[in-house]
Amino acid sequence: MTLKTDGFFVLPGAFDDDVFAQVLTDWTVRFGTATASKSFILLDCHDQSLRVSGQMLIETDGTLQLLQGNGESWVQNSTAKGRFVQELLCGSVREALQGFPELRALTGIGAGRVENRSLTILDDQQKTQVRGDLMALSCKTGRATIIRVQRLRGYDRAFVAVCSALTEMGGNADGVEAVFQALFPGMVPYQAKPEVRLGQTEPSVQVATDIIRTYLTVARRNEDGVIADVDTEFLHDYRVSLRRVRSVLDLFKGVFSERQSAELKQVFSDLMAPTGRVRDLDVYLLEKDIYFNLIPSKLHVGLDVMFEQFEKQRAQELSRLSRRFRSAAYDRSMNTLIELFSVTDRLEPGPNATRGANEYACALIWKRYRKVCKLARSINEETPDKAVHDLRIDCKKLRYLMEFFAPLFARKRFKLILKPLKKLQDSLGLFNDYSIQQEALLDFVSQQSNAQGQVQAQLGMAVGGLIAVLDQRQRAERDRVIASFQQFDGPDTRHLFRSLFHHKKE
C-alpha cells in the first residue's frame, strides 16, 4: 500500500496538542484516539544506506513501514524469510527499496515504542479542511513525533496555516534525518570511506598517521558483523580498510623509518592473512548463480558437489575467524595499533616525514601515473598476462593515492580523472578475477583428487567446463583492457594529470 502526503514534519520530543490547537484559532483541531502503543524496530543496513538516502524503515507487529521525507510512505507485511531486501515478501515496501544494496542485510539499528493518532482540522461547518496523522516514537535515548498532513483540494489556506503552525512549534520539514537525531542522538553512522581532513602543507607523516588511524577504526567497526555473520560486506569492508592501511605503508615511502615500515607491513600482513580464505569463499558463494549459468545444465551436478564443499568450508573458516576476532590477544593488538597511530610522535619518522602533503602527493601521484602509462602502452596481443596483472596493481596504487589525497585537490577535476580510471580498473579487475578463478578451480580439483590424481567424473567435467569458459572470457577482457586504457590515455586526462600533479620548477 502506498500513501502520499503533502506535508512531512518531525518534532523532537512529545507533541503538545494544546499549543497546536491554540495556534490554529480559525479552525477546530480534533485528534483521534491513540492506538495501543506498540514496540517498533528501526531497520537499516550497517552503513545506514536508508538513512543516508532520506528513508526510514520500521517494523511493528508484523508490518513494515517505509517513510520518506517527501511524505511518501509504503506499508506491507513483514513476515520475511530473510534479512535481505530481495528476500522480503513481495509488496510495496520491497518494490520501493529496489535500489537498496543487494549484499547488505537489514538489521535492527534501534528500537522503541510507537503510538499513532489521526488528526483532523475542521471549519465551522465541521467540514474537514486538512487531514493528517501523528506518529509518536519513543525510546530510551529520545522522543520524536512524525506529523504527516494532507492537502485537500480547495483548502489551501488551512493547509498553509497547519504547516506554519507545525514549523512554529519547532517542526522540521527536512525529512527523516531529524527522527534519527531526536531518537538516537549518540548514534554515529558507519562510513566505509570517511573523509580524512588534510591540510595543504601538513607534514606527510601526519597524513599517513591520520589515514591509518581512520581505517583502523573503520576495520574495528566491522568485527561484530563478521562474528554475527550478518552479511558478507562486513568482512569485505574490514579487508578493504586494512588494505588501505597497507597501501599507505607501501606507497608513502620514506615517511616512517625503514625499520618501522618493515615491521608495520608485517603486522598488517599478518592481520590480513587469516581473512583471505573466507572472503574467497564468500565471493564464490555470492556468484553461485553466475557459475551455474556459465555451463550447460548437464554439468550442474558437479557444481552442486563443489558448492556444497564451499559452504562447508566457509562455515569452518568463518568460525575460525570469529574465534580470532573474539580473542583477547587480537583485541589487545588492535588497541595497541590504534594507540600507536593516535599521535605521530610515537612513530619513527623517515626522510620524507616532514614533506608538505600537497607537494608529496603530487610527486607520488605523478610518478605512479607515469608508471601506469608506460606499462599500459607496452601491452599488446603478445604481452604475457603478468604485465596485465602488474598494470592492475599499479592502477590500484594510483587510485589509492588519489583517493587518499583527494581532499587536497579540486573535486570536479578529480572526478573527471577518476571516471576513466575506474573503468580501466573494472576491466582489469575482471581480467584478474577470471584468471584467479581458474587457478582456484584447478586448486580445488587437485585437493579433491585421489593419490593417482583422479577426480569424480562429474566434478571434473563441471570444473573443466568452467575453466574453458573463464579462459575465453579472460581473453576477451584483455582486448577491453587495451580499449579502456586508450580512453584513459586521452589528451584531456593527460592534460588534467599534468596540470594537477606536475608543476615544473622552472
Added chain:
Amino acid sequence: MKIIACYSNKGGVGKTTTSVNLAYAYARAGKQVLLCDLDPQGASGFYLRVKPSKKLTEARFFEDVKRFVNAIRASDFEGLDVLPANLTFRDFDVFLSRMRNKRSRLKKALIAAGSDYDVIILDCPPNFSTLSENIFKAADEIVVPVVPTTLSERSFDQLVSFFDEHKLRKKKLRAFFSMVQRRKTLHHETMDMMRERYRRRFLKCVIPFAADVEKMGQHRAPVSVYAGRSAASAAYQALYEELENGVVSGK
C-alpha cells in the same frame, strides 16, 4: 470522462439527494468524481458541508477555467470533489442566452475544467431553460427521479415531449422512481402504468421514501455514511450498479 446529469423539471423529487448519494457511490467504487452544484440554492454543497463559492460567478463558470478549477473543493470522502454553487448561478439563463453557441457552452466548460475526473455529476435546477438545454446536450446520461404521482407523471410527459420536439436523444433519459411508498396503491398503479408507457426509459431500481434519506440534512453526509445498512443506502448502491454496469440487484 462521463457526465451524468441529475435532472427533473419538477421540484422536490429528490434530485439533490440522488446527486450526492450517486456521486458517493461512484467515488466508493474508486472513481474520481466531481459533483457540480448548478442549483443556486446550493443544497448538495450543504449536504457535504462545503460552503458556497464566493468567487465563482456565472460568467467565470463559463469563461475562466482557472477560476472554475480553483473553486473545486475536496469533500470529506476519498475521490469525491465538489464544485459548490453560487447565488449568481440563478442568472445562468440570462447569461447563456446572450452567448454564441449558447447550447454547447456547459459541455465546453466541463471538458476544459474537469479533465481530472472520471465522472462529473450535475445537480441541476428544476426548469426548462437555456441551462437545461445545455445540460441535455452536455450529459451522457440524464438521471431523472420520478415520484409516482400524477403531477410527476405529467412533468415526465413534458420532458419526453421536449426531447421529441427538440430532436434530442431520448436514450440519454434514465428515469427511476423516487420517494416510493410501498403502502400507497396510487404509487404502485402509477409505476405500472408509466413502466408500460415508457418501456425503455425506466431503470428497474426504485428508491424508497425513507426517514434515513430525510436525515441527510442533519448528518450532512451521504446516507451510506451514517446508515450504511439501511434500505435507502442499498437502493442508491443499486442505482449506481444499474447505471454503471446495467446490473439489477436481487432485491
